[in-house]
Amino acid sequence: MLQAIGLTSSPRRDLPPAVDDLTFEARPGSVTALLGAPGAGKSTALRLMLELEPGRGVTYFRGRPLHRVAHPAREIGVLLGDVPGHPARTVRGQLKLVCAAAGVPASRADELLDVVGLAPLRDERLGSLSLGTDRRLGLAVALLGDPHTLLLDEPSAELSPREKSWLHGLLRAHAGQGGTVLYTTEDPKEAARVSDRVVTLDEGRLVADQDTASFARTRLRPRVAVRTPHAARLADALSREARAGRRSVEVVAEAGSLLTVYGSSCPEIGETAFRHGVLVHQLADEIGDTGPGPGPAPSSASGSAPGSAPVFAPPSGSVPGPAPAPEARAEVRTEVRTEVRAEGRAEIRRGSRTDGPALLPAPLPGRPARSPLRPVRYELRRMFGVRTAPLIMVAVLLASVALAVPLGRTGGTPLPGLLAAWPAILPLPPAVLGAGLLGALSFGDEFRHPTLAGARGTVPRRLALLLAKLAVTAGTALLLALLAVLADGAVLRLVYGADAVPVPDNWVSLGAGWAGLAVGCAWAGLLGAGVFRIAIAGMAAVVAVPTLVVPLLQKAFAGPSTRSVAGLPGRLRDMAWPVWPHQADQWLTATFRLAAQPVAAALTLSLSALLCAYLLTGLRRRARW
Template sequence: MIQAIGLTSNPRKEFPPAVDDVSFEALSGRVTALLGAPGAGKSTALKLMLELQQGRGVAYFRGRPLHRIAHPMREVGVLLGDVPGHPARTVRGHLRMLCAAAGLPTRRADEVLEVVGLVSLCEARLNTLSRGMDRRLGLACALLSDPHTLVLDDPAAGLAVREGRWLHGIMRAHADQGGTVLFTTREPKEAARTADRVLTLEGGRLVADQEVADFSRTRLRPRIAVRTPHAARLGALLTKEARTARRSVEIVREGGNRLSVYGSTCAEIGETAFRHGILVHQLADEIGDMGPTSAMPPSAVEGDPESAENAQTSVQEAEGLDQGQDQGPDPALVEGYQAFAEEPREAVAVAEPRTLADGVPESNPAPLVGPGLHVGSAPHTDPGPRAHLGPHPDSAPGAHSEPDTAPSPDAHPEPRPARASEAGPLPMLPPPIAVRSAPSPLRPLRYELRRAGGVGTAYVTAAAVLVTSALMAVLLARIGHTPQPRLLAAWPRELPLPPAAIGAGLLGAIAFGDEFRHPALAADRGTVPRRLGLLVAKLLVAAATALLLAVLAVGCDLEVLYLVYGPELISVPADWLPLGASWVGLVVGCSWAGVLAAGVFRSTSAGLAAVVAVPLLVVPLVQKVLEGSSVRSAVGFPMRLRELVLVQWPFGGERHLEAVARAITQPVGGALLLSLVALLGAYVLTNLRGRVR
């Protein structure tokens, strides 16, 4: 159950807020539609509910706001627009990454893929999916954690008829199992056909909260759909009889052999066709702009001749008439038809078949909103959407509307909208998750490993770093005047950082930069959840990647130098231990700086800029601070520490501690340590600010 109370977005410059004091309820076991024209505030209302946008008001999901739910993905499944994933990631890899984040076994991804029909495309890249397949993947992401609530923003926009019907069936199946479904739409037809309750937004305010039956009666027009090979003749007869009986009847020619008749009944039209010997292939009640209400299997809707024939209603010839006898045209009918043909144009308006945006004819166009064919002197009242914009008299936000009193005997019976469950078997949902794994500190680490290894960015970056480092080492050896430690690191004095350190910083910046550019965890808590567990996982993976990159870079440089110049340049330095510690600390520190800076500034470019700024900006500042005779040296610090502790350092620990102290006291090491402390403090502050907000 969803309870939204007073949702109000922040006001914009010279414009009212997009959503102003919206309150409603979406009950469990029901499908609720949030209807509104483009710009009415539907998407903004969903973002306010999910705490993706700042504003006032609160939304409760089964009695708790989203920020008070320990695992939001288990409570709410969200589909907002396209799938927010890296375009180079595969469908299966994307779902398995989300499984790792939610603590689900990897087989859950295959179960969901089978339900949404993407098993054959499991290895396809996200940027190659069509609109329909992307929506299927988005629904798979929403259903992955077996949530109780589904929140979908215009899920059927741009989909084919079959794709939209399948998606609506999934929504209905989820509601039938006791879940809550809230979706937005701009089409009254879709809302009336799919939802149990319709909430109407206009100008950021809730103007109607109605049951679907009330919505169909007040916002949609009942009509009779007629299919006959003699559409023009039947239309002329209905016109003549309505004029004679002084009734208001509107006839819309839908194209081909189809008519839409407003203001009449199936019985009246059937009797007219029976009296005049007109063959009728279909005669059914419909809700205007909504489609047929009779249960029809999907194959019939898609155009299967056999199923369509079984689903159609035929009005046969009159009983007692000889089927083989030609009755011939009725003289009165011919006279009436000629009179109808000679009617002035302003008295008759027949709607032509409309086409969709892509040029395909629309099979079920909306009825005329302007002046149609009004026969008789009785005034015609258009019960269209514009006539009922206010709330239902018996409804209020968050309350159920009771149906009106029984209609009068003269009123036309209102057909009940068809539900997806009546049009055929509902699609299958993924099996429920009965037992969930206990929270584990390794869950963020598994997620980060799948995120980093699921795309080729890390592999391409590492290969480019190794090639650049080897070529630079060969070039420095050829030029000469480069110390051996800097030669093995391919680090000329003119370059602020070696290629391995820059590459490690770039990989670290990508770790958070991709989260903000392609926020796969957006459905969980906004853009990127600022949890310390996720930060620690990214720091550990970045450190391991940087360490591996540092070792491989030195190894490749040694191998290339040996192949090109021989063994004279690859001798091991006597002080290899402090040099190795400094090298590892530099590369790992650059990767951590990239991770923290990208997490604070929400950009990969900002993370890489922070890495490069350490030797260019921070190092000169540190050197300026350390200048002067009053600054003392830290040489002998390990020996003095041993004297203080009075314990023998095992395994030569004083040597390792001295190497660490030397690395820190160097300008680059001190500047890097200072930058890491500042970035970590900024990240913690932003995390605390997000929690308070």
């Protein structure tokens, strides 16, 4: 059961809160519609339930608030608008990415593709999907963790009737298996047709919380459905007689031969049709009806003349007949809904024998396994699931080679700068700038195209994710730095001969410094983008190290020094409890000498500041939640 208690959004400037003291519940085994006009606060209410909006109130999912749910993906499935994913990622790659984030087997992605009917489109890019296909993928993402509760924001908006029918069948199937479904809609007819309970909002406040029969009887506009092969003639006759009698009658031409008439009654319309010689196939009062049915009326009602008295029809189609009393109508709707649920459950039970895909996937066998590799798998799929990272690496290698050849021709560049393709006019070499860009995209691109916009916690945005991102970006930076040196060295040897690139004696220290510079800049870009949630901020943090932080440190330590750190390795040896070999002194000395370089010191200082800022912003967001 979902229980929302006192949901209130933060007040806006000179405006009332979008949601004000909203309290309702959605029961398991039923579909609940959150109904309201645009701007009524429906989407804000869902975001308050998911703790994505600041405000007051609490939402319990089967008795637990969201922050107490151990595995949110196994409890809540969310669809808020379009599928939140990188446009260049494939359909199958997106589902596998969410599988890694939610801790479910990767085979679940193929199973969900079959369920939602997207198996033939598994290699399509997200940016090329149609609206209906995108909505099916969003539902696959929501169902990936086998959740008990579905929260859907306008899932049927702008869909075709066929797509809506499929969506409504899936929602009813999920509720038929004991799940809880809460979705928002602006269409009262859809709410009356699909849901078991309707919660109506107006300007952020609760207006009504009713079962479907009561909602259809008290809040929907009564109308008469007329099906005739001469729809235009009858519509014109009804409009002319209404104007002559000064009555407010509205005639709406629906699809095919159906007319929906507001402000009139079956006897009046039947008499008008009789006077004008118009054949009427169906004539029925409707309150909360679904509109035109998918096929012709039953044979017992077809061809009935005006004034005949066939029986009342279920919501799936309009059958001519007098409108029953409100109590009788409610009973008929209840019986029909029970039959629909029974049929839905029967179809689920025999899902393997139906012609189309099963309505729901098979339940997951158990809870997701806790593994330290889970965030690493997620990050690897996120980084290499699109062509951005490989293209950046190729562009960096080409730029590095293009700079190394003219630098080697002049002969004025030292060997380390020559292998790194680092001219004096650039603040950093191309390989290091590329590593910083990959680090900045690791967080900035994720916030731009998040894997899951609805449920905090499904993507592990905690220390485990940060460590995974640090490890993956460090490995990528080291690989890029090594490839750049090898490519530059090979091209220089090819162009200028083997003597142009001799192997230096201190290649170990040079390699360590080069690796540290690449990894440090990659981490600076990662943390900068993580703090400000935009990739350009990460690149600004990378470029600020040589252009801003290094000059400040040089100015700060430009004065005379009265003390020296000479002998520090020996003093550390005396303080340490274990005894290390004397060769370690040389490594310590080399490490301190490397850290004392201006760029290294500036990079260390920048990384420390960015890490503290990242942790502080994370703690502040957690306290707000």
